Amino acid sequence: MRIPVAGGLSQLVMEARVYGYRCAKSPSTLCAFGEQSSDHKQLILTALDPLSGRGRELVRFDTDPTRDYDWDLSPDGSRIVIRKNFEARLDIISLTGGPPQQVTVKGLVHSSKLGLGDRRKRNIYLRPHAGGLRLAVCRFERQRSPLMGAER
Numbered sequence: 001m002r003i004p005v006a007g008g009l010s011q012l013v014m015e016a017r018v019y020g021y022r023c024a025k026s027p028s029t030l031c032a033f034g035e036q037s038s039d040h041k042q043l044i045l046t047a048l049d050p051l052s053g054r055g056r057e058l059v060r061f062d063t064d065p066t067r068d069y070d071w072d073l074s075p076d077g078s079r080i081v082i083r084k085n086f087e088a089r090l091d092i093i094s095l096t097g098g099p100p101q102q103v104t105v106k107g108l109v110h111s112s113k114l115g116l117g118d119r120r121k122r123n124i125y126l127r128p129h130a131g132g133l134r135l136a137v138c139r140f141e142r143q144r145s146p147l148m149g150a151e152r
Helices: none
Strands: 021-023 031-036 042-049 053-062 069-073 079-084 089-094 101-104 124-129 132-138 144-151
Touching: 021 069, 042 069, 053 079, 053 089
Parallel strands: none
Antiparallel strands: 021 031, 031 042, 042 053, 069 079, 079 089, 089 101, 124 132, 132 144
């Protein structure tokens, strides 16, 4: 739904069975939402346009229909990270043409939440670091502990 700032009637933008939605941080304008395919064998991530609703398809990711997944956008909107909950492997998918990456994080299996750059609510994020990415965990006391680096 969308409601004009000046007031007025709400307008339906789109209908979907949403499997989460995320927005990158400013200055990026990318927002995305996830849907599962009808057979639950794929997670489909699609751009969200606030005026017209469904935008272009960003990623189709094969999934195990008996398991739950979490995903997030990088703060700059250039990557999507997908993880099967309670597993240590992260699939990092570039939205700018780079090759996909898989990263296994020691100790991640006990977590069911994935977040990139949201240190208030989530516990995992990626940050640029010395020509690559640094994967870190953020504890509730807001201390960062690097887990590993991944070359781009």
